[in-house]
Amino acid sequence: MQKAVITYLNKMSIKILESLNSLEIKEFKAEILTKRSIGNILFEIKEISSDMTLEESEDLTELLDLFVSQMGHVGLGDHWKEIHQAAAQKILALVLTKDLAYSSKIMTIEEAEKISTKMFNFFQNPCKFFTNAVFANNYSALSAWDSLTDATFDTGIIFVSATLIGMLWVKDED
Secondary structure (H helix, E strand, C coil), X not given: CCCCEEEEECCEEEEEEEECCCHHHHHHHHHHHHHCCCCEEXXXXXXXXXXXXXXXXXXXXXXHHHHXXXXXXXXXXXXXXXXXXXXXXXXXXXXXXXXXCCCCECCCHHHXXXXXXXXXXXCCCCEEEEECEEEECCCCEEEEECCCCCCCEEEEEEEEECCEEEEEEEEECC
């Protein structure tokens, strides 16, 4: 039996269900944790159920805040930044290849792109992407951010499709 937390967006219900724990997701999470061994990875994918399409949902901030708060983090309300897929791919490349505090190299761009592709493959189109930060130099550095965690640095991507919500996020300390 799946437990559900219900929130109402635009007078329509969206249910966040339990985490997906398939073997494929467990192996993927292990791969990420092995390859990005510096800092902390926040990774989660949950099913969602809704009586509206993703295109009909104008404001997903309540859903994003509920999702991160279920994992013990702080919601950002109006500070969420919706981004396009190309930006999301660049942000994932940044957070996987470099430490956010010192820009130390963690993994190759090829390894990061493989992980990024696997993450994107879990989410069917249409999909929306959100982050907490402003980036500089074509998404190669953090410029400003609103923290979800108590870490010195944290950023990543939250993915929202019609049936799934997930995050690939990193926390780093200086």
